[in-house]
Amino acid sequence: MRKGLKATSVLLVFIASATISLHPLYPRSIEAAPSLVLKNEVYVPDPPTKRTHLYELQLLIVRLEEFGDGGGAIEPLGDKVLVVTPRGRIAVIGADGEISYLPQEVPMFASPPDRPITWVGFRVADILLKETAPEAFTLFVSHHYLAGDCVEFRVSSTELNAEDGEIVVSGDWKTEFTANPCVDQELFESWEGEIPKTGGGIQAGGKMLMDGPEHLLVAVGDHAWYEWHEYQEEGDPATPPVVDPDSHLGKLVRIELATREVRIVATGFRNPQGLARDNEGNLWLTEHGPQGGDELNLVKPGLDYGWPYATYGILYGNRAWPYNENQGQHEGFEEPIFSWIPSIAISNLIVSDSPQLPLWRGDLLAGSLASGSLFRIRLRQDRVTSFERIVLGERIRDITQLDDGRIVLLTDSAKIIYLRRAPIYCHMDNDSKSIFTYDADEVCVDVLSAVGETEDPKIRALSELDIGTPRMRSYFQVYIHENLLVYLRIPCSAHEFRNRFFLHITPVDAEDVSEELRDFGFNVYDFYSYDEGIGRAMFEGGCFVVRDLPEYAYKHIYTGQVIREESPDGEVFWKGPVWEGSYTFGPESVGAAPDEVSVSPALPQEEASDSGAALFTTYCAGCHSLTDEHSVGPHLEGVIGRRAGEAEGFNASAALATLDLVWTQESLADYVEDPTRFAPGTSMAKTGVTAEEARKIAEFLAWDR
Numbered sequence: 001m002r003k004g005l006k007a008t009s010v011l012l013v014f015i016a017s018a019t020i021s022l023h024p025l026y027p028r029s030i031e032a033a034p035s036l037v038l039k040n041e042v043y044v045p046d047p048p049t050k051r052t053h054l055y056e057l058q059l060l061i062v063r064l065e066e067f068g069d070g071g072g073a074i075e076p077l078g079d080k081v082l083v084v085t086p087r088g089r090i091a092v093i094g095a096d097g098e099i100s101y102l103p104q105e106v107p108m109f110a111s112p113p114d115r116p117i118t119w120v121g122f123r124v125a126d127i128l129l130k131e132t133a134p135e136a137f138t139l140f141v142s143h144h145y146l147a148g149d150c151v152e153f154r155v156s157s158t159e160l161n162a163e164d165g166e167i168v169v170s171g172d173w174k175t176e177f178t179a180n181p182c183v184d185q186e187l188f189e190s191w192e193g194e195i196p197k198t199g200g201g202i203q204a205g206g207k208m209l210m211d212g213p214e215h216l217l218v219a220v221g222d223h224a225w226y227e228w229h230e231y232q233e234e235g236d237p238a239t240p241p242v243v244d245p246d247s248h249l250g251k252l253v254r255i256e257l258a259t260r261e262v263r264i265v266a267t268g269f270r271n272p273q274g275l276a277r278d279n280e281g282n283l284w285l286t287e288h289g290p291q292g293g294d295e296l297n298l299v300k301p302g303l304d305y306g307w308p309y310a311t312y313g314i315l316y317g318n319r320a321w322p323y324n325e326n327q328g329q330h331e332g333f334e335e336p337i338f339s340w341i342p343s344i345a346i347s348n349l350i351v352s353d354s355p356q357l358p359l360w361r362g363d364l365l366a367g368s369l370a371s372g373s374l375f376r377i378r379l380r381q382d383r384v385t386s387f388e389r390i391v392l393g394e395r396i397r398d399i400t401q402l403d404d405g406r407i408v409l410l411t412d413s414a415k416i417i418y419l420r421r422a423p424i425y426c427h428m429d430n431d432s433k434s435i436f437t438y439d440a441d442e443v444c445v446d447v448l449s450a451v452g453e454t455e456d457p458k459i460r461a462l463s464e465l466d467i468g469t470p471r472m473r474s475y476f477q478v479y480i481h482e483n484l485l486v487y488l489r490i491p492c493s494a495h496e497f498r499n500r501f502f503l504h505i506t507p508v509d510a511e512d513v514s515e516e517l518r519d520f521g522f523n524v525y526d527f528y529s530y531d532e533g534i535g536r537a538m539f540e541g542g543c544f545v546v547r548d549l550p551e552y553a554y555k556h557i558y559t560g561q562v563i564r565e566e567s568p569d570g571e572v573f574w575k576g577p578v579w580e581g582s583y584t585f586g587p588e589s590v591g592a593a594p595d596e597v598s599v600s601p602a603l604p605q606e607e608a609s610d611s612g613a614a615l616f617t618t619y620c621a622g623c624h625s626l627t628d629e630h631s632v633g634p635h636l637e638g639v640i641g642r643r644a645g646e647a648e649g650f651n652a653s654a655a656l657a658t659l660d661l662v663w664t665q666e667s668l669a670d671y672v673e674d675p676t677r678f679a680p681g682t683s684m685a686k687t688g689v690t691a692e693e694a695r696k697i698a699e700f701l702a703w704d705r
């Protein structure tokens with residue numbers, strides 16, 4: 001059967017897709033070819049990808065030597081990443097993923113410790129690089145330091161040189177800041193048999209941020225004041241260190257680097273984990289609450305953020321926080337901008353500025369330990385207007401961003417994870433018909449070479465044009481490239497068409513899009529949102545990329561081009577397809593070169609997938625849509641649980657209504673297998689499905705889409 005593009009002969013199904021707004025600002029800097037040939041074995045060979053709301057990310061993972069419990073930090077250093085482990089080892093990850101450990105270590109002991117360390121709280125909290133000359137830096141490290149019985153919280157510094165790509169750390173350490181007071185090493189000590197272990201140091205916070213060239217901000221944790229008070233009977237709840245103006249605990253302090261003079265900027269923090277300044281100059285601080293109540297705070301000088309007298313958290317295993325005057329409230333102190341309940345154990349945050357991820361620009365990206373996720377937080381006028389949780393399954397300790405736009409994470413499992421925009425598998429072929437590339441799970445259709453264009457695409461998103469209804473737009477994958485209308489669709493009616501993607505490349509004038517084309521292409525007989533099965537498609541760097549095609553064993557793409565012509569008396573008609581091509585791929589062709597393109601109307605007959613979704617496409621979708629629009633038969637969106645014959649707005653036969661039943665998977669399968677036997681007089685005829693196929697279709701219809 002010829003796949004004509006005449007409106008009358010096409011039953012169309014359109015791909016559901018989120019509206020991805022691609023506009024002329026869309027960067028073309030993303031690699032056009034995969035650069036997955038990784039030099040270094042430390043990379044996981046098959047980088048996993050992570051689909052997020054706006055981007056497909058690829059994860060490249062470098063494993064460090066085990067470093068025990070969490071802590072430590074990372075900083076960008078050109079295309080390298082500097083790491084300091086929780087126990088003070090310094091390493092550099094090269095651009096190729098190679099790890100080199102430097103001989104210097106962060107000084108953490110005044111003298112060799114006479115007892116073991118628990119390392120749960122006692123550790124390196126953060127690092128920061130300040131450029132002092134080209135390729136020369138001061139490396140600041142915030143960390144614990146054991147001096148006698150006292151666990152000090154310190155910021156130390158040393159000089160780092162990055163000349164000729166070789167990283168050299170001088171290893172002469174200076175003490176920039178020592179928090180007052182130190183805590184007793186016996187607080188939270190644990191025991192190894194008879195031997196006590198140094199325990200002090202938990203809830204140290206310790207994130208740093210430059211405040212102009214001369215000042216360093218340090219967010220110091222309260223070092224578990226509540227816990228030492230409550231469980232170790234230390235201190236007075238009326239005067240926790242956080243309210244003591246001479247104490248640095250629970251405060252954001254500002255150190256003048258030249259004089260080492262310390263000023264308190266803001267107070268009332270429990271365990272600060274992240275500090276970042278946004279493009280408007282706002283200072284953001286994340287902190288851990290007790291149980292629940294992790295906070296995102298907008299820090300202003302002189303203000304008190306409430307700890308330990310106001311928090312949305314509660315005592316572990318309790319319903320209240322003992323020092324909240326009004327339970328469940330945060331009154332009397334600065335409110336957080338956002339608070340997570342239950343707590344996610346938020347960690348460091350950055351302001352996203354990645355050239356690879358322009359739609360994330362200005363958003364805060366915060367790590368989280370407990371939820372194993374990255375949070376993308378959108379701010380507008382100092383409010384959180386939305387956030388996206390990106391589950392990575394790792395405790396994310398620190399986060400930074402490289403100049404090329406990669407986001408880098410440090411995890412408690414001693415991994416460095418590079419997140420970048422998933423590369424595009426695309427190659428161009430001189431044969432204008434061979435426009436497909438298939439690699440991994442992606443199909444790339446080089447639209448431009450198909451139509452013989454060489455110019456950079458100026459692709460406008462359909463959303464900018466007034467085509468169809470918003471609902472229609474959400475089903476189409478349509479872009480306008482100059483005078484080309486490109487849209488992807490999948491037909492649903494006939495056997496021969498099943499599981500095939502249709503990409504039509506249709507030259508039109510922009511005005512036509514709303515006029516003739518609406519009749520031609522958009523007055524479709526049937527819409528069928530089929531997002532689970534189809535995958536997603538988008539323009540990336542001049543290629544039309546289809547990803548995530550999980551449902552079918554075999555996939556088929558058909559393309560064609562029709563030409564718009566005008567008769568002398570001004571009548572517009574469409575001729576074509578002037579050429580068409582099709583490409584089938586499936587398990588055998590994975591990784592192989594693309595099949596040759598058949599410029600013939602005969603589509604190869606491939607095996608059908610027998611999933612419920614595919615069976616529905618084959619046997620039912622010609623008459624039933626899964627949106628709320630009726631066609632030959634009533635729409636089947638939410639049909640399981642609906643009363644038979646009572647689809648609103650559809651004039652069903654009395655045979656269905658008199659069944660007097662609510663569709664279940666079982667009854668629907670029985671009906672579909674043999675409609676007239678089940679409901680004598682119904683106007684739906686037998687479709688030829690077997691009992692087993694009917695059961696699969698019913699199961700598919702029961703999905704919660």
Ligand code: HEC
Nearest residue numbers: 619620623632633634644645647652653672682683684687
């Ligand atoms: C040739 C068109 C056609 C095909 C193909 C078709 N149906 Fe129908 N279907 C109808 C019509 C028309 C009705 C309304 C029947 C009536 O009013 O008696 C209907 C009714 C139904 C109903 C009852 C809906 C309700 O609201 O009570 C279900 C369920 C159903 N079809 C499922 C299927 C499934 C599943 C398939 C595929 C195996 C399928 N149909 C294939 C035309 C079709």
